[in-house]
Amino acid sequence: MIQLTEFEQKLLETFSLSDRDARRLQRVIQDLSIIVGMDHEEIFDFMRFGVDHELEILKQDYNWEHFRIRIQKKLKKSPPV
Template identity: 90%
Template sequence: MIQLTEFEQKLLETFKLSDRDARRLLRVIQDLSIVVGMDHEEIYDFMRFGVENELEILKTDYNWEHFRIRIQKKLKKSPPL
């Protein structure tokens, strides 16, 4: 069994993931953090309430790169004028 960090454990419990998928989600969050300039907790808070559809798509196609891109687009979306 993989030893998970506290944050990975939180991801596992919140999103009902396997150990392996919790680690993958952490890597996605780390990549997003670099690209969009938000910290891990901010992205986690956004994901808890804003990515239900993307998580469902991920469960069917298991394409983590497309999942990251979809979340990144949502996070970088500029506010309406």
């Protein structure tokens, strides 16, 4: 079993993810933090209330890169994908 960080554990519990997906989501959030200049906690707070549709798409296609791009566009207030 993978040893999760405290933040990954919070992601796992909030979004009902597997250990592996919690680690992936944490990496997506790290990437977004660098790109949009927001703290990872700010991105987490945004995701708790603003990405239901994107999570549903991710469950269907399991494409983490497209998921990251969709969230990035929402954070930058760009038109949706």
